[in-house]
Amino acid sequence: MTEPVQSLHIDIVSDVMCPWCLIGYRQLQQALVATGTAGEIRWHPFELNPDMPAEGQNLREHVAEKYGTTPEASAESRVRMTDIGAELGFAFRFSDDMRMHNTFNVHQLLHWADQHGRMHALKLAFFDAHFTDRRNLSDKAVLADVAGETGLERAEALAVLADQRFAGDVRDAESRWLKQGVRSVPAMIFKHRYLVSGAQGVENYTRILEQLAQMQD
Structure with missing residues (x-):
């Protein structure tokens, strides 16, 4: 090694x-x-x-506005990141009212x-x-x-x-x-x-x- x-x-x-x-x-x-x-x-x-x-700004609105991501694709991405985070010992707790910040x-x-x-x-x-x-x-x-x-x-x-x-x-x-x-x-x-x-x-x-x-x- x-x-x-x-x-x-x-x-x-x-x-x-x-x-x-x-x-x-x-x-x-x-x-x-x-x-x-x-x-x-x-x-x-x-x-x-x-x-x-x-x-x-609301996270879903931001992602749709900036990247053109559909609500369905955005939700799938959040699920994927939540699963990856759990495997790494981190808790992503996304919600519909979550916001992006400056x-x-x-x-x-x-x-x-x-x-x-x-x-x-x-x-x-x-x-x-x-x-x-x-x-x-x-x-x-x-x-x-x-x-x-x-x-x-x-x-x-x-x-x-x-x-x-x-x-x-x-x-x-x-x-x-x-x-x-x-x-x-x-x-x-x-x-x-x-x-x-x-x-x-x-x-x-x-x-x-x-x-x-x-x-x-």
């Missing part, structure tokens, strides 16, 4: 509104465990819907959390808040609540959102990834060099990790 890669750096460009980003991450995690690879994961911002209004504030809080060593925890908490608990991520108070639940200071989170102090940093980061050709998520970049797009499945991620280990050898 191939020796595992030590402290493999993995950049993940994603949006917490993207169910396949969560699925891809969970698949990658299983592959890391299966190969004994120590993954050093770093999250980066991407907005699926940067022009989304502050109040968000995530610019989410990304600003993630940038702030990174300064406190809590970005990864907050990212996963936002996935849970949106897909499992169906919390309103358009609401700044809810965002601050989630931050507080992960051990960050809720009052400071509200201050960060009030003065938008990291807006420029997030815009710059988003722009850098767009300039590097990232147009869809999840986008995973291994060792700062190898881009893999989409949720590839546990087996494919396992093969990728094994190939990287062989290249290191």
Whole structure:
């Protein structure tokens, strides 16, 4: 068996509104465990819907409007994602009134959390808040609540959102990834060099990790 890669750096460009980003991450995690690879994961911002209004939009209406998806196809897709999530130990709880949200504030809080060593925890908490608990991520108070639940200071989170102090940093980061050709998520970049797009499945991620280990050898 191939020796595992030590402290493999993995950049993940994603949006917490993207169910396949969560699925891809969970698949990658299983592959890391299966190969004994120590993954050093770093999250980066991407907005699926940067022009989304502050109040968000009904998920079914959004998918129909943006992709032309029929109600039947949309329902089938949600069932498929729910089943895949269950296999990966994650509970997708879609509902007819579920909404898509503008995530610019989410990304600003993630940038702030990174300064406190809590970005990864907050990212996963936002996935849970949106897909499992169906919390309103358009609401700044809810965002601050989630931050507080992960051990960050809720009052400071509200201050960060009030003065938008990291807006420029997030815009710059988003722009850098767009300039590097990232147009869809999840986008995973291994060792700062190898881009893999989409949720590839546990087996494919396992093969990728094994190939990287062989290249290191």
